[in-house]
Amino acid sequence: MLKFILALCAGKCISAAIHILGPILHKNGTHLPGNIALKIDPLFLKHIGKPKTIVAVTGTNGKTTTNNLIIDALEKNGYKVLSNRYGSNVNSGIATALLQGVNLFNRSKFKLGVLEVDERSSLRVYKYVHPDYVVVTNLMRDSLMRNAHPQYIFDIIEQSLPDDCTMILNADDLLSNRLKLNNERVYYGIGHQPGDSAEARNLINDVQICPRCHSKLQYHVLRYNSIGRAVCPHCGLTSPEADVCTMDIDYENRVLTMKVSQAPVEFPMISDSTFNIYNETAAVALLDQLGLSHDKIAEAFSTMKVVRSRYREDKVRGIRILSTMTKGWIAPACSAVFDYVSKLPGEKELILYLEDPTDPIFYSELLAYTFETDFEFLNKDNIQRIIVIGKRARDFHLRMLLAGIPKERLAWTETIEGLKRYLKPKYGVDIHILYDLHQAIHYDQILTNVKEAIEEAKL
Numbered sequence: 001m002l003k004f005i006l007a008l009c010a011g012k013c014i015s016a017a018i019h020i021l022g023p024i025l026h027k028n029g030t031h032l033p034g035n036i037a038l039k040i041d042p043l044f045l046k047h048i049g050k051p052k053t054i055v056a057v058t059g060t061n062g063k064t065t066t067n068n069l070i071i072d073a074l075e076k077n078g079y080k081v082l083s084n085r086y087g088s089n090v091n092s093g094i095a096t097a098l099l100q101g102v103n104l105f106n107r108s109k110f111k112l113g114v115l116e117v118d119e120r121s122s123l124r125v126y127k128y129v130h131p132d133y134v135v136v137t138n139l140m141r142d143s144l145m146r147n148a149h150p151q152y153i154f155d156i157i158e159q160s161l162p163d164d165c166t167m168i169l170n171a172d173d174l175l176s177n178r179l180k181l182n183n184e185r186v187y188y189g190i191g192h193q194p195g196d197s198a199e200a201r202n203l204i205n206d207v208q209i210c211p212r213c214h215s216k217l218q219y220h221v222l223r224y225n226s227i228g229r230a231v232c233p234h235c236g237l238t239s240p241e242a243d244v245c246t247m248d249i250d251y252e253n254r255v256l257t258m259k260v261s262q263a264p265v266e267f268p269m270i271s272d273s274t275f276n277i278y279n280e281t282a283a284v285a286l287l288d289q290l291g292l293s294h295d296k297i298a299e300a301f302s303t304m305k306v307v308r309s310r311y312r313e314d315k316v317r318g319i320r321i322l323s324t325m326t327k328g329w330i331a332p333a334c335s336a337v338f339d340y341v342s343k344l345p346g347e348k349e350l351i352l353y354l355e356d357p358t359d360p361i362f363y364s365e366l367l368a369y370t371f372e373t374d375f376e377f378l379n380k381d382n383i384q385r386i387i388v389i390g391k392r393a394r395d396f397h398l399r400m401l402l403a404g405i406p407k408e409r410l411a412w413t414e415t416i417e418g419l420k421r422y423l424k425p426k427y428g429v430d431i432h433i434l435y436d437l438h439q440a441i442h443y444d445q446i447l448t449n450v451k452e453a454i455e456e457a458k459l
């Protein structure tokens with residue numbers, strides 16, 4: 001216990017120091033107190049005081065969005081929520097959040113905690129931080145080097161979770177919805193929609209084989225990657241019916257009609273992308289479990305937007321510059337952004353800076369990701385030009401030629417300054433910047449170059 005007391009005191013002191021020196025230490029602020037506490041007491045997560053009820057949000061894509069929707073809705077309804085939303089989702093980040101949530105007598109000041117948990121941290125977290133509810137968005141291909149195959153991640157989560165937590169699972173993901181089959185479970189999903197098709201739109205679908213008998217699955221709806229509805233012709237396994245189900249999507253009036261319990265309920269549509277409709281449905285399923293009334297959920301959602309920290313819009317001389325950050329190395333996430341941007345109406349020019357910083361050991365993985373991402377979505381007539389930046393720009397250029405994009409629409413440059421040579425700003429043509437998370441440090445430089453190109457252009 002002495003170790004724990006030392007760890008708690010050290011963590012509290014470091015937290016206080018970071019609070020005072022905030023701007024200087026900002027970068028380490030979310031890891032450091034928890035990291036030090038875990039170094040002093042490796043069982044810190046076991047010993048630290050915790051809220052009575054804990055919700056964990058996990059999955060490959062969408063966990064941050066879902067986590068934020070849940071926390072915002074709860075806070076707007078007066079709940080005091082302990083969370084790691086401004087911090088890290090690995091064990092040291094969770095240790096930091098819990099540490100900051102207790103008083104000096106190790107009593108948690110919160111009744112409810114909502115924690116985003118990185119899938120690979122499951123083994124180190126759930127053993128000591130017992131979740132009452134676990135929301136899983138989906139399990140898909142992530143970085144091959146970090147996460148191997150999604151089935152491997154499935155096994156890690158399966159082994160780590162307790163047998164008595166309530167699972168909130170995506171009915172339309174036949175991998176993640178089979179987690180903890182003997183636990184209480186609530187399925188959420190999207191019901192049949194007019195545009196549904198069984199045709200694969202993506203190159204990648206990691207769930208093609210029946211998780212029960214290993215025969216080939218037949219999909220009758222495929223929305224993106226492995227998200228859809230399937231049946232196994234051999235053993236009869238089918239996608240489960242959703243308990244909380246978005247039945248109708250009214251894009252015009254931005255309303256989702258969901259079946260929650262029995263009666264249909266209308267909720268404001270927070271975002272019109274399919275993956276965010278799944279996230280919103282997941283949030284409703286969880287909030288319903290926590291006992292929040294449908295009216296209160298709808299009211300909270302009415303003032304919310306999907307956290308657009310990864311999106312910004314500028315205008316120079318009447319030309320719109322739309323910037324979106326995407327997660328490199330994660331083909332489904334990057335493909336979803338390509339799909340979304342390519343469907344936006346109007347003429348556009350695209351600037352892509354998607355490679356990871358240039359550490360050569362990552363090169364083989366970068367190539368794998370390049371060929372698994374659906375660059376085919378960018379082969380649209382209203383995408384007038386695509387300029388790719390980076391040391392690996394020629395690889396991306398080749399990939400886009402293989403996607404069938406006419407070569408006269410493509411340009412590449414190794415340096416950010418080089419993009420001015422190729423950018424042709426025109427009235428009525430939006431400029432989209434899509435950049436990798438790891439290139440966020442270069443984003444300002446890209447934006448400055450784009451703005452200068454517009455200023456200097458003869459319009």
Ligand SMILES: [Zn+2]
Pocket residue numbers: 210211212213214215232233234235236237
């Ligand atoms: Zn089967």
